Amino acid sequence: xxxxxxxxxxxxxxxxxxxxxxxxxxxxxxxxxxxxxxxxxxxxxxxxxxxxxxxxxxxxxxxxxxxxxxxxxxxxxxxxxxxxxxxxxxxxxxxxxxxxxxxxxxxxxxxxxxxxxxxxxxxxxxxxxxxxxxxxxxxxxxxxxxxxxxxxxxxxxxxxxxxxxxxxxxxxxxxxxxxxxxxxxxxxxxxxxxxxxx
Amino acid sequence: xxxxxxxxxxxxxxxxxxxxxxxxxxxxxxxxxxxxxxxxxxxxxxxxxxxxxxxxxxxxxxxxxxxxxxxxxxxxxxxxxxxxxxxxxxxxxxxxxxxxxxxxxxxxxxxxxxxxxxxxxxxxxxxxxxxxxxxxxxxxxxxxxxxxxxxxxxxxxxxxxxxxxxxxxxxxxxxxxxxxxxxxxxxxxxxxxxxxxxxxxxxxxxxxxxxxxxxxxxxxxxxxxxxxxxxxxxxxxxxxxxxxxxxxxxxxxxxxxxxxxxxxxxxxxxxxxxxxxxxxxxxxxxxxxxxxxxxxxxxxxxxxxxxxxxxxxxxxxxxxxxxxxxxxxxxxxxxxxxxxxxxxxxxxxxxxxxxxxxxxxxxxxxxxxxxxxxxxxxxxxxxxxxxxxxxxxxxxxxxxxxxxxxxxxxxxxxxxxxxxxxxxxxxxxxxxxxxxxxxxxxxxxxxxxxxxxxxx
Amino acid sequence: xxxxxxxxxxxxxxxxxxxxxxxxxxxxxxxxxxxxxxxxxxxxxxxxxxxxxxxxxxxxxxxxxxxxxxxxxxxxxxxxxxxxxxxxxxxxxxxxxxxxxxxxxxxxxxxxxxxxxxxxxxxxxxxxxxxxxxxxxxxxxxxxxxxxxxxxxxxxxxxxxxxxxxxxxxxxxxxxxxxxxxxxxxxxxxxxxxxxxxxxxxxxxxxxxxxxxxxxxxxxxxxxxxxxxxxxxxxxxxxxxxxxxxxx
Numbered sequence: 001x002x003x004x005x006x007x008x009x010x011x012x013x014x015x016x017x018x019x020x021x022x023x024x025x026x027x028x029x030x031x032x033x034x035x036x037x038x039x040x041x042x043x044x045x046x047x048x049x050x051x052x053x054x055x056x057x058x059x060x061x062x063x064x065x066x067x068x069x070x071x072x073x074x075x076x077x078x079x080x081x082x083x084x085x086x087x088x089x090x091x092x093x094x095x096x097x098x099x100x101x102x103x104x105x106x107x108x109x110x111x112x113x114x115x116x117x118x119x120x121x122x123x124x125x126x127x128x129x130x131x132x133x134x135x136x137x138x139x140x141x142x143x144x145x146x147x148x149x150x151x152x153x154x155x156x157x158x159x160x161x162x163x164x165x166x167x168x169x170x171x172x173x174x175x176x177x178x179x180x181x182x183x184x185x186x187x188x189x190x191x192x193x194x195x196x197x198x
Numbered sequence: 199x200x201x202x203x204x205x206x207x208x209x210x211x212x213x214x215x216x217x218x219x220x221x222x223x224x225x226x227x228x229x230x231x232x233x234x235x236x237x238x239x240x241x242x243x244x245x246x247x248x249x250x251x252x253x254x255x256x257x258x259x260x261x262x263x264x265x266x267x268x269x270x271x272x273x274x275x276x277x278x279x280x281x282x283x284x285x286x287x288x289x290x291x292x293x294x295x296x297x298x299x300x301x302x303x304x305x306x307x308x309x310x311x312x313x314x315x316x317x318x319x320x321x322x323x324x325x326x327x328x329x330x331x332x333x334x335x336x337x338x339x340x341x342x343x344x345x346x347x348x349x350x351x352x353x354x355x356x357x358x359x360x361x362x363x364x365x366x367x368x369x370x371x372x373x374x375x376x377x378x379x380x381x382x383x384x385x386x387x388x389x390x391x392x393x394x395x396x397x398x399x400x401x402x403x404x405x406x407x408x409x410x411x412x413x414x415x416x417x418x419x420x421x422x423x424x425x426x427x428x429x430x431x432x433x434x435x436x437x438x439x440x441x442x443x444x445x446x447x448x449x450x451x452x453x454x455x456x457x458x459x460x461x462x463x464x465x466x467x468x469x470x471x472x473x474x475x476x477x478x479x480x481x482x483x484x485x486x487x488x489x490x491x492x493x494x495x496x497x498x499x500x501x502x503x504x505x506x507x508x509x510x511x512x513x514x515x516x517x518x519x520x521x522x523x524x525x526x527x528x529x530x531x532x533x534x535x536x537x538x539x540x541x542x543x544x545x546x547x548x549x550x551x552x553x554x555x556x557x558x559x560x561x562x563x564x565x566x567x568x569x570x571x572x573x574x575x576x577x578x579x580x581x582x583x584x585x586x587x588x589x590x591x592x593x594x595x596x597x598x599x600x601x602x603x604x605x606x607x608x609x610x611x612x613x614x615x616x617x618x619x620x621x622x623x624x625x626x627x628x629x630x631x632x633x634x635x636x637x638x639x640x641x642x643x644x645x646x647x648x649x650x651x652x653x654x
Numbered sequence: 655x656x657x658x659x660x661x662x663x664x665x666x667x668x669x670x671x672x673x674x675x676x677x678x679x680x681x682x683x684x685x686x687x688x689x690x691x692x693x694x695x696x697x698x699x700x701x702x703x704x705x706x707x708x709x710x711x712x713x714x715x716x717x718x719x720x721x722x723x724x725x726x727x728x729x730x731x732x733x734x735x736x737x738x739x740x741x742x743x744x745x746x747x748x749x750x751x752x753x754x755x756x757x758x759x760x761x762x763x764x765x766x767x768x769x770x771x772x773x774x775x776x777x778x779x780x781x782x783x784x785x786x787x788x789x790x791x792x793x794x795x796x797x798x799x800x801x802x803x804x805x806x807x808x809x810x811x812x813x814x815x816x817x818x819x820x821x822x823x824x825x826x827x828x829x830x831x832x833x834x835x836x837x838x839x840x841x842x843x844x845x846x847x848x849x850x851x852x853x854x855x856x857x858x859x860x861x862x863x864x865x866x867x868x869x870x871x872x873x874x875x876x877x878x879x880x881x882x883x884x885x886x887x888x889x890x891x892x893x894x895x896x897x898x899x900x901x902x
Contacts, residue, residue, distance in 0.1 A: 004280040007484045012261040014492030019258045022251040024444050027241055042461065092392040092426050111462040124425040124473065128418050146451050150443040156408055159471035160425065165462045168418045172333035172349050173359055173376045175224045175458065181380055182330060182387065183418030209845035237803045513832045517846045550843060552836025555792035559801035575704025584704060592705040600711030602692035609667050630841040634848035635879030638668040645661045645670035649689055
């Protein structure tokens, strides 16, 4: 407890005179109609793959995309999968997953990002330890930029949330992005309107 | 303890033609990527102004925001600790691990933990520490400190890295394909991640309003480190606090573009509360930051968001190599931070600069870096840290140049002026100048002499 | 209009022809030029080494000599930057402020004050690589900088030189990267300084200019030293010499 007072005391004594807080604008400039196009371009830049409409048979689509996948973990009602997040009560067991299928509540056009949290994942590690990830995204849920993104309630409510932008990469060798790194090898976004709740 | 001789280290690096050329080209390509990325954002300069203003506001109200952060985080179920210095930080980490019997720690990149030398501290206490950031891991395996704050292994060529992995993992030393090397990292680190019983991350930002710690990575290794084990520790420098998510947006838009020219990193992650059944410990670390906060000229260095843009653009850093500074933080930001960690040890660093100003103009939070470098020179002089020979030369110069007749006499004689003028204008070392350059020849007549003859 | 002319110490000794060209050019343009004979230096070498106390007397002397002029003109960006932005060794005074506020680089004086559009006596039919010093660009804003990607491009030294008949500019990579002189840096960090100079020459020479031109002779002194050691044939001129009518 003493350390807390010590640090705070030093900070208080040394703080420079107060500077005012600026107001951050929204910087909105993209027309609603162009959000999807921008999202697609940004996703491509971050080495993500875009599928523009729901496949007729998701299972067949996944088997074709990932022929070696034996364990597809689905967190979505649209697909049964071979396992569900709840099957991985020990979170490190998610390493057994070949493909994770999950729905994101929001995409960001500026950066090609999709939002995920424990609400969508239930077991967070299914997003990182899996070999590949497929994300369902309602195209109506794409916001323009990061400023708009941070207005989403998830950031104030969830224990863990991530703006995921393309598959895991690293620029640590030679400064050029390579994929994969530690996380998923590929990231695919399927534009899939959310079914109306009954 | 003697001062780090950055100039000598730089000279050695330059003699290594392969690495100097590789490193300079790599750094410059990052600078160019940054330029292209900034061009995509019409409001780039406005964002820089906002980022600077948000940081200045926060730092000038830091105590209040620290308390707000602590309250928010505690409400969320996190445990907040305070550490005055590096040792206290390390001890707190060790105690937490000890209480849980945790012996296998995975961590993501944190310059703060480099600063505190946390890894050796823990290893000496029987904890196995695995760096999950590719660049940090390479340096860990090679027992070398980071050469760059964003890409710790940037100074190594793919061949160097292939050699490190060959030694550590038995992989193929002749395979320098970057994808192959990244695969080696993945294969060999994955098992360590899976069996870790504690995870440690740093913090790019800590949001006071929400009590969240924010990490920014390309690999997702902070997400792995923070989610796989149930026990999570976040080390947060007190200057990382920002008021709200609305402010966070500004920094997220600036950081990755400034760093490596991407609009965002692959994983922008927000750790707001412990996971169900887990524990989250946040350690707020001072380690000299509060002292720096009170330095009138130098406190703006605390605005730094660790993007590395200043070192990517710095022509001196690119030719010297990141290890030449002998310090945790290097390049322009290192020069203005390190003297607060040891004024004698880092007394020469402020002279490792041409004061060209490129750094200040790429800094996303508008730190007046080159002006602080200049100001540190004055501090070194005041505190008698300037080398004696240089000080003497400057004193002589000060005498001659303030006495017009003395100056004209000194400069009129060809031999004398050749010795004298370079001596003070370029510090007493004709030998240094002449190593790689021809010396300018004094003219037959100085301008003074010509003027006297033709115009007076 | 009467101006006080400053000829920096290193031009005085090594490149008096630049001082002469500056003086003649200003006189040609109808300016009455006063050259205070007792001038020595602006204090930059000592100040840049952090030794402010050692530059004090020199700066006070400078103030005494020049505070009476409405325009103080220096053919050097680095000296102008120092006097305008870093002139604090002497104690604060109205005279010190006056000097800082009334100092101009030669280019600024020609471009912004006299607004010269023509140099009818000038002809320089050669390929030129224009090097703007870091002081000129980032210190006193005489040209736009590559770091600020949204700024409109402008280049005052180039605008002046473009008015000279026959001149042809070549472009080169990393055009506003520092040349490596840096004042005392050139000796205290000799290896890096020389490497920067060699690299700069490499980028410039890839475009095959005949001349490297600048409004800052200090950069050129360093680059010339490097070039002569490397044995290349490229020639160096100060902008004042070209504007004053040198044919080569």
